[in-house]
Amino acid sequence: MIEDRVRLDVGVATARGQRARNEDFHWAADGVYLVADGMGGHEAGDVASRTAIEVLRGLAVGTPGPDDARRTVRQAHSAVRDLPATTGRRPGTTATGVVLTEHGDTPCWLVVNVGDSRTYRMAGGVLEQVTLDHSEVAELVASGIVPADEASRHPRRNVVTRVLGGGATQVEPDVWLLPVSPGDRMLVCSDGLTDELSDARIEAELRAEDAAQPAADRLVAAALAAGGHDNITVIVVDATLRR
Structure with missing residues (x-):
């Protein structure tokens, strides 16, 4: 079994920030670690x-x-689309996360994403964003119209181009399958974290804590201290390969 080959240490933290309620929802159990941002x-x-x-x-x-x-993911899209639209607008949500699985005989991370919540991987102390934001600003950066260092301040930075539910009849998720490496640290988060903290700051906060729960708590506290304008949800998953 995969659980016999990979030991996971998991930390979860969430806060509503300056919002009236927390529209984030998460799951962190049974090898599945997900964040959805309503x-x-x-x-x-x-x-x-x-x-x-x-x-x-x-x-x-x-x-x-x-x-x-x-x-x-397509089943989730259909389930959200079936929710009632009380004022004529359909409910929608982003969703991202990582699943511990195996391919052949190799332990792997199965990463999924729809929207602008993010999944990161930190290996050797270096943080890398695995997912690609489905947002107007990300498309403008990719096309060279908006410089990457201006994206976090762009007035349309929170306009998403792909969600579960909403008005689209179909959705195409992004999916990655990555071999688990010793010492991997996976980070799954809503944009309430990344709107407040740069990737460099996130990396520094993660490197400051060895265990997953203190790392998750530290990230949410830093995002709140930076303004906490939106809901913030963080899942940190540390992997140790068993011999």
Whole structure:
């Protein structure tokens, strides 16, 4: 079993920040670590994020691969689309996360993403964003119209181009399958963290704590101290390969 080959240390922290309620929802159990950020401009964002996670946590069954992830994300999209639109606007949510699985005989991270919440990987003390933001600003940066160092201040930085639910009839998730390396630290977070802290600051805060729970707590505290304008949810997953 994969659990016999990889030991995980997990930390979770969340805060509503300056928002009236927390529309983030997360799952951190059974080798599945997910964050969904209910869209503030949609009705019932908290219900949308919870609904998505309830479907996506089904990835805990067996040893899922990329096709399983795509199928489950599409099921989550349908479930969110089926929620009532109380004022004519459909609920929507981002979703991102990582699943511990195996491919052949190799332990792997299965990473999924829709929207602008993020999953990162830190290896050898160096942080790398695995997911790609589905947002207007990310597209402008990719096309060279907006410099990368101006993206965090752009007035349309929170306009997402892909969500679960919303008005689209279909959704295409991004999926990655990455071999687990000794000492991997995975970070799953809503944009309430990344809107407040740069990647360099996130890396520094992660390096300051050896254990997962203190690292998660530290990141949320830093985001709150930086302004905490949005809901903030953080999951830190540390992997140790057993011999």
